[in-house]
Amino acid sequence: MISYTLKCANDHRFDSWFQSADAFDKLKAAGMVTCAVCGDKHIQKAMMAPRVRPARDAAAQPSSQEPVAPPPTQLSEPANEAEAALAKLRKQVEENSDYVGKDFASQARAMHEGSAPERAIYGEAKLDEAKALIEDGVPVAPLPFNIGRKTN
Incomplete structure (x- = not known):
């Protein structure tokens, strides 16, 4: 396989x-x-740099004179305002809501129908379950981040 950078007449x-x-x-x-x-069908190859990997034995090994940085001990700070806003939102959701895992759809439906007490929840739902909740008027919204919890 070969990758080309192409350009059209425009x-x-x-x-x-x-x-x-x-x-x-x-x-x-x-x-x-x-x-x-x-x-446009008038296509030409554009100038591009080749992507060539060095041979395994020719890969640069760090010399003993160069200090090797230790691996980071914690996650980096948010890189921009959007990442900071997402981190703040995630913290707020996790502090003020109950995680119900894969039981989210049934819990949300039960609260909507009045058979369970209302509270702020978050969790996981399959696509068809989420669509059914929305079609039935259950107020739900997707979160703009991965929950990252394991249920096992």
């Missing part, structure tokens, strides 16, 4: 994989390579 650039260089040439000649943005 200077849109995109990457595409081909079985070989000959396969690219045959597909281009048949008019089957088109711009991923505008559909």
Whole structure:
């Protein structure tokens, strides 16, 4: 397999994989390579740097003179405002809600029907269960982060 950076006559650039260089040439000649943005059939290979891995035995080994940094002992700080906002939201959800795991759909439905006391919950639901809750008017929303809890 070979990856090419391609460009069209409108200077849109995109990457595409081909079985070989000959396969690219045959597909281009048949008019089957088109711009991923505008559909233009006038495609050329763009300038790109080759991706070559060094041989296993030629891989650079750290010298004894270079200090090797120890692995981090904790997770890094959020890289930007969006990550910080997600971290804050996650902390708020975990501190103010009960985790009900894979029982989320039945717990949410029971609260909506009045057969269970209302409280803030979060957990996991299969796609079809979540759709059924929404169709039945149960107020639910997906969380913008992975819960990351194990239930075993």
